[in-house]
Amino acid sequence: MSVMLDVLGSVVIAATLLLMIMTFQMQMRETVTRLHYTGSMIEHMDEVTTTLNHTFAMAGIGIPVSDVCTIVDTNRIEFKTLWDVAGDSLSSTLHVIHIALDDSSSAQGKVLTIKQDGSVIQPLGYIMYIERIRFNYFDLADSLTTDTSEVRSAEVLLTFRRDSPWNPDQPLRSNIQMKSYFMNSYLQGG
């Protein structure tokens, strides 16, 4: 009888330990996948901020400061420039750049689009995995403004979202806040 109890106890202990190891392995797999996803998201965030900073830096080239912006909403901005953002070169024709969050949801979340004269700039014009964006605008004195003629810098509040491969109910979210200056307006004396 005591031998039977020993064997039974051993089996129970071994099974518990085996379950423990399997749980560890599952948790490790999930964590590694989450880390991989978050890591790639960080790289994506870095690319997006670089792209947006570059685009804003080219605003208003050859345009009088009060005429640079045509739309300054909390979720979109439109400005004029003689810089060909698509070709990344100076041009003699006026271009209109439109940055807005596309509400058509996809598996990759919402899409932030950068359009030049109505066409999405390739390949950097579609920015994926965006959940929310908000623009705040500032005038020359660094006070908040909504007047298109007074905007000299913009604060961009971005929320990135990517569904977790293991638990779609717990998406991975990252926030970032940046500020871009319309350098060409400042170069004209503000």
Next chain:
Amino acid sequence: MNMMEMFLALMAVVLFTTLSLTYNQAIWRQTDYINNATMVVQASQICHAFLDEIDAKLFSGQLDIDDLVDSYNFTTTKTYPHLPVIFNVASVAADCDSLGQDLATPNPNSLFKRVRITVSGPGYLKQPYSMTRLFTRTFM
């Protein structure tokens, strides 16, 4: 269960507890790295914003390069409503040579000024993040 079996069972518990702690520590460490990386991206944006502000004000004439060193030596705390963290920002400005090295003798009329922005604060940011920019006097 005799003494030997009890001892073996105890050793098994110790072994698997150690294993469990090692796993958990490894996961925590990796999570820390990722959180740190996220904060580094944000900290770099904060540095850019401060340095771009100097560029913009120099361009518009709101700031004279002679006043740069006096105006950009400060420490401040910045709160960002979009982020649940507070950052400490330190700005250190100095007259320097064309390579960004300190002058042997401070010279307010130096052609070059160096500004270093250092961001620190939230625990996830393991090391303070610094960005330096060299500003050159021009005669445009």
